Amino acid sequence: MYGDMKAGFMDASGVDPARMKVFVISLVFGVILVIAAWFGKMILEAYTTGEIEQADAIEAVISVIVIVCTLFAFVTWL
Structure with a gap:
């Protein structure tokens, strides 16, 4: 059946x-990478303007990396 669908x-x-x-x-x-880069830019801007501390910035970057890796794993699994 899959061969017929592929041919069609x-x-x-x-x-x-x-x-x-x-x-x-x-x-x-x-x-996904563009959105992650946008989040990274927002985190960097917040850190440079003093809105967040270094520890908060590191935690946010790690969270973005974990989410991106999870999304990549999910997309490649499909």
């Missing part, structure tokens, strides 16, 4: 489903 998708769209999956996963990784 390939005929209708002209794109191999495996290549489409790689493209979509790469796009999702890029979006």
Whole structure:
């Protein structure tokens, strides 16, 4: 059954489903990294203006890293 679906998708769209999956996963990784960089920038700005202490900044960065790694693991698992 999967072979029929793959062939139907390939005929209708002209794109191999495996290549489409790689493209979509790469796009999702890029979006996750852009959002993580935005959070990192906000943390850095808060630290440099004195809104948060060094320990709070380190904790926030570690939290962002853990969340990003969890999202990467989940996306690659799919």
